[in-house]
Every structure is written in structure tokens, then in C-alpha cells.
Amino acid sequence: MTEEELLEKLEFVQEMKCETRTLELKSAATSCPKRLYDTLSSFSNQDDGGVIIFGVSEEEGYKExxxxxxxxxxxxxxxxxxxxxxxVRPLLTVVMKDGKTFVSAEIPGIDLAERPCHYQGKGRLKSSYIRVGDSDEPMTEYEIYSYEAYRKKYQDDIRVVNRVSFSALNRDLLESYVKELKNGRPNLSQIQDDDIYELMSIRRDGEITLSAALIFSPYPQAYFPQLCITAVVVPGMEMGDTGESGERFVDNQRIEGNISDLLDGAIRFVKKNMGVKTVIDPDTGRREDQPEYPITAVREAVLNALVHRDYSIHTEGQFIQLLMFSNRMEIRNPGGLYGRIRVDQLGKVQPDTRNPVLTSILESLHITENRYSGIPTIRREMARADLPEPEFIDDRGSFLVKLYKGGRPTENKAQFDEFENSLIVFCKTPRTRREICDFLGLSSVTYVIKRHVTPLVKRGLIKLSIPEKPTSPKQLYYSE
Known part of the structure; x- marks a missing residue:
């Protein structure tokens, strides 16, 4: 950064009196801090890197x-x-201010294929960090593995399952799959079925693969008890809320079977537990049943969880969760976003595929399209039903979809006014995107800005510190 930009950063620190996800402060009045490794690691392991400023003492109230x-x-x-x-190759900047010298070190985010960045002296498992808010947190073993899995292109969906025998698979479904494969492929039609099983990763060296077990076995939970869906209905807006009789769950079901059974079972559970209202078309006078959630959106969200969850040994003990609250539905699957894609790119760019063989088989069986249309479909169906935008959250080893029904609780007029006012008051001090997100208790920065902040900006109630660059990473939001 330039000297002018470093001076601006110092002014920002004195205004905000805090560190951020991309800003770390070190005193260094008498010596260089001996342990920079944690921050060097965490900044390197996020796309936008970070800046360490030396010469500001957090312990002394951010004194310069x-x-x-x-x-x-x-x-x-x-x-x-x-x-x-x-x-790490830092960009160092030195500046004088009021007779004192300050130094900044810009730490660039490294390429995904090189992560996790770690301190050589302790090794990858003990010194890989991730930035959470304004703190450096040790990476979990799974987070470290996920980088390695992407870098080395592990295919966990075709790892061998020794306990599964070929005779335990549904032969009718398997024959239907092979028939679909051969349809329109004359060269493939000449190959014997046994060879096709090896070629298409139903078997590897004569052993059944995980994808084959999940799709063609009548009961994969015999081998992997937790590869299922747990579905519950909560009588409130948060887990732990209870009903009038003290019940924690209105309905509680463990959905089992192969992937097709899991999908169908989840849809049945949602249909059983969601409300349906009758509306009258003012033009035709016809009555029409309108469910609380569009089933097409629910199907896509559940299918995405089944297809894109992590099936490695690190997560085979974790199930997919389907939670129905009084104001929303949540679908959470093990394994965050895979590869380089970010939440704000979902449905806009072609992502890397974590489970290519599993996805290909389901496409041949016409269970999924494999055209990356799931997220756009969810958004479109929610908009068509005049419901709030879905929320997608990549949360340290898991992926969460939230579908809201009939508007969030804050969309009651009196509550909404109070909600707006609290956000405006909070922004009397200029705030970053992440600070606003944390204040609202939400995880997705993109969702918070689009859903809650931008409408207030358009109405002139909240202003931008850099209005000519709305997407600037240095952007602050403030009210007068």
C-alpha cells in the first residue's frame, strides 16, 4: 500500500478502535513480536489476505x-x-506520523492449491490457521484435509467399500443404469456389462465403490449408519425452543435408504409438516392451494446436499440435517463449498465437482440434471412464490441453505422499523460489512448487504464512505 493508504488505515483504527477480519495490530514499541506465524497463516489462507500494522498498542486502547x-x-x-x-512474500510500507514510525505488512492470499499456509517448525496439522472475525483460529483436521483433497483431486465418491458385495445391489436399478448408458452410445454398447461396471466405477478392482453402494444398495446405512437425513420440526425459531406441552420436536424422523429414497423421504417429510393456504385468484375466482415452501426449491436444496456433501472418511459419521422452524427451513450438509467457488458466485459460474462419479450416475438415472441449475432454480422458485431470497452459507466444513416462509419475523411493520432503527444507530460509527453481519447475528455478508443494508442506502439512511466504488473492500457504512 502507499504511504497515504497506510495513514488512512491508522485513522481508521483510531475511529473504529478494533481489529477486523483483514486487519491485525501489533505494538512493536520495544521489539518485533516473536509470534507472527498464526496471523501470517490465517491471512494467507483467505482470498483477500490481510494487513498487519506495527506500532499500535491494542492493550493501551489502540494508542499509537x-x-x-x-x-x-x-x-x-x-x-x-x-x-x-x-x-509468505509481504509488501512492507513505512510511514512517519507525529514523530513516530509505523510499518505495515500486506499479506497476500495464496492460491487455493497451495493452502493451507503453515509454520514449518510445527508442521501443517499444528500450525494452520484461519481468520474468524478478528482472531486467528486453528484449522480443524477436516479443514486441512479439504484443501489436500482439492489439491490432489481425491475422489472419495469412488473409494472402495469392502463390506458391500455385488449381490447386495439392486440388480433391476443397475440394469436400468447400464441400459441408459448404452442408449445412443454405440461404442459403449459393444462392451460387456462386467467391463462397464469397472469402466464406470461401479467396481474398482472387483470391489464395490461408495457411489454404487449409495445409489444401488437398498440400505446403505447397513455400512454407513450416519449417511442419512435427520429431519425435525422445531416449535419455534431456534433449536431448543419448546411447544406448549414442553415438547422439543413436533416431528422427528431419521430418513434412510439409497439416495433416491433419501430424496423422496425428505420431500414427504416437508409436505407432511408444512402448511398450505388456499388463495382465490381475483381474475378467475378459482381456489388454489399454496404451500409454505415451493416443493421444487426444497427438492433442489435436498438434492444439492445429497450430491455435493463430503463423503470422505472424515465426514462419514455426519448426517444431513433438515430442520423446519416456525419461520424457516434449514438444510445443512457436511462439507463446505468445494474448490474455488465462493458463495456469491453460486449459480453464476461452473463450480468444481466434489463427487463427479456420483453426479454422473444420478444424471444417467434422471435424478439430477448435472447442469449447475440447482441454485438458480431455488432462487427462481422462491421469487415466484413471493418469498424472501434464500440464504446460502459456507460455514467452516458445512454448507447451509435457509428458506424463509412468508417473510422473516422482522418483516412485521413495527418490528421492521425497530430493526431498521437499530441498524442505523449501530452505523453512527462507520462499520465494515463483517461488523454489520456480526451485529445482525448472520453469517452471509453478501446476504446481509443485499437484504438489509442496500435498501437503507437507496433510501439515503445509510451512506457509503467510498460511494464511487460500492464494492471496495475498504468500504464503510455510516449514518448521520
Whole structure:
């Protein structure tokens, strides 16, 4: 960054009196901090990197203390950066202010294929960090594995399941699959079925694969008890709420079977437990039943969870959750977004595929289209039903879809006015996107800005600190 930008950062710190997801403060009044490894790792492991500013003491109320020696501290910062794997290449900036010297180190985010960045002295499992709010948190073993799985292109959907025999598969369904494969493929039609099983990863070296077990076995839970869907109806808006009789769940079901059974069972559960209202078409006078949730959107959300969940040994003990609250439905699956795609890109760019063989088989059986149309379909169906936009959250090893019915609780007029006012008051001090997100208790920054902040900006109730660059990562939101 330029000297001018560093001075602006220092002013920002004095205004906000806090660190952020991309900003770390170090005192360094007498020496260089000896442990930068955690922050170097966490900043390197996020797309937009981060900035460490030396010369501000958080312990002394964010007092500007300056650094002890600008030349020596740069040398020692570089020394620690060279002990990271892969090596960190910081961009250092020095500036004078009020007779004191300040140093900043911009840490670039490294490519996904090189993550996780870690301190060589402790190894990858003990020194890989991720930034959560303004703190550096150790990565879980699964988070570390997920980077390795992407980098090495592990195919967990075709790992061998020794306990499954070929005779345990549904032969009729298997024959239908092979018939669909051969249809319109004359070259494939010449190959014997046994060879096709190997070629298409139904078997590997004579052993049944996980995808084959999940799709063609009548009861995969005999081998993997937790590869199922747990579905509950909660009598309130949060887990733990109870009904009038003290009941925690209105309905509670464990849905089992192969992937097709899981999908059908989830749809039946939702239909059974959601309300249906009757509306009269003012033009035709006809009565029409309108469900609380569009079934097509629900089907796509459940199918996405089944197709794109993580099937590695790290998550085979975790199930998909379907939770129905009084104001929304949540569908959570193990395994966050795979590869390079971000939440704000869902439905707009072609993603990497975590389970290519599983997806291909389901496409041949006409269970899924495999055209990356699931997210756009969910959005379209919710909009068509005049319901709030769905919320998609990538949350440290899991992926969550939220579908709201009939508007969120805050959309009651009196409640909504109170909600707006609290957000406007909060922004009397300029706030970052993440701070607003944390204030509202939500996870998705994209959703919060689009759903709650942008409408207030359009009405002139909240302003942008950089109006000419609405998407700037340095953007602050404030009210007058």
C-alpha cells in the first residue's frame, strides 16, 4: 500500500478502535513480536489476505506507540515470513506520523492449491490457521484435509467399500443404469456389462465403490449408519425452543435408504409438516392451494446436499440435517463449498465437482440434471412464490441453505422499523460489512448487504464512505 493508504488505515483504527477480519495490530514499541506465524497463516489462507500494522498498542486502547526500529523490524518480519510453507512474500510500507514510525505488512492470499499456509517448525496439522472475525483460529483436521483433497483431486465418491458385495445391489436399478448408458452410445454398447461396471466405477478392482453402494444398495446405512437425513420440526425459531406441552420436536424422523429414497423421504417429510393456504385468484375466482415452501426449491436444496456433501472418511459419521422452524427451513450438509467457488458466485459460474462419479450416475438415472441449475432454480422458485431470497452459507466444513416462509419475523411493520432503527444507530460509527453481519447475528455478508443494508442506502439512511466504488473492500457504512 502507499504511504497515504497506510495513514488512512491508522485513522481508521483510531475511529473504529478494533481489529477486523483483514486487519491485525501489533505494538512493536520495544521489539518485533516473536509470534507472527498464526496471523501470517490465517491471512494467507483467505482470498483477500490481510494487513498487519506495527506500532499500535491494542492493550493501551489502540494508542499509537510507533515501532522501535523500522529497519530491524522489517528484517525480522521477513525472517518469520520465510519460515512459512509456502513462503509468505509481504509488501512492507513505512510511514512517519507525529514523530513516530509505523510499518505495515500486506499479506497476500495464496492460491487455493497451495493452502493451507503453515509454520514449518510445527508442521501443517499444528500450525494452520484461519481468520474468524478478528482472531486467528486453528484449522480443524477436516479443514486441512479439504484443501489436500482439492489439491490432489481425491475422489472419495469412488473409494472402495469392502463390506458391500455385488449381490447386495439392486440388480433391476443397475440394469436400468447400464441400459441408459448404452442408449445412443454405440461404442459403449459393444462392451460387456462386467467391463462397464469397472469402466464406470461401479467396481474398482472387483470391489464395490461408495457411489454404487449409495445409489444401488437398498440400505446403505447397513455400512454407513450416519449417511442419512435427520429431519425435525422445531416449535419455534431456534433449536431448543419448546411447544406448549414442553415438547422439543413436533416431528422427528431419521430418513434412510439409497439416495433416491433419501430424496423422496425428505420431500414427504416437508409436505407432511408444512402448511398450505388456499388463495382465490381475483381474475378467475378459482381456489388454489399454496404451500409454505415451493416443493421444487426444497427438492433442489435436498438434492444439492445429497450430491455435493463430503463423503470422505472424515465426514462419514455426519448426517444431513433438515430442520423446519416456525419461520424457516434449514438444510445443512457436511462439507463446505468445494474448490474455488465462493458463495456469491453460486449459480453464476461452473463450480468444481466434489463427487463427479456420483453426479454422473444420478444424471444417467434422471435424478439430477448435472447442469449447475440447482441454485438458480431455488432462487427462481422462491421469487415466484413471493418469498424472501434464500440464504446460502459456507460455514467452516458445512454448507447451509435457509428458506424463509412468508417473510422473516422482522418483516412485521413495527418490528421492521425497530430493526431498521437499530441498524442505523449501530452505523453512527462507520462499520465494515463483517461488523454489520456480526451485529445482525448472520453469517452471509453478501446476504446481509443485499437484504438489509442496500435498501437503507437507496433510501439515503445509510451512506457509503467510498460511494464511487460500492464494492471496495475498504468500504464503510455510516449514518448521520
Amino acid at each position: 506507540v510507533g515501532v522501535y526500529d523500522p529497519h530491524d523490524i522489517q528484517k525480522k518480519i521477513n525472517e518469520q515470513c520465510l519460515q512459512m510453507e509456502p513462503k
